[in-house]
Amino acid sequence: MPAESKMLSVSIERSLDEVYDFMAQPESFSRWASGLGKPLGNEGGVWRFEGEVGPVRIRFTERNAYGVLDHYVELADGSEVYVPMRVISNGAGAEVQFTLFRVTGMSEERFVADGEWVMRDLGRLREVLEAGGWMSSRVS
Secondary structure, eight states, rough: OOOOOEEEEEEESSSSSHHHHHHSSSSGGGTOOTTTOOOEEEEEEEEEEETTTTEEEEEEEOTTTOOOEHHHHHTTSSSSEOEEEEEEEEEEEEEEEEEOOOTOOHHHHHHHHHHHHHHHHHHHHHHHHHHHHHHHOOOO
């Protein structure tokens, strides 16, 4: 049976290319995704971050022409969470779409709280990108 899900999104007044170029750099997540903390390094295609509940490993989708930013988060207990994410064109700007799945055993309260957390992070992403400061100090 499919998991319950929520589509969360934010409109950003930057071009699709600018938004995707920023977000396709795994290091950029530390500037807006509060649950990941700072990047600790990478081993090939797997990145390590200092997560809220300990270290996490993340496999990011390779750069592509379709705006796909899917990633897989491996938690400290060895479980893995699939996180579908896209950047699509929205007029002269862009829309970042994030699908939040309710994992087995997650309470309704926790699912709602996770959705609120994602929306705060997406709001922070919009702030960072629309402020433009990231362009002069691009993540490398």
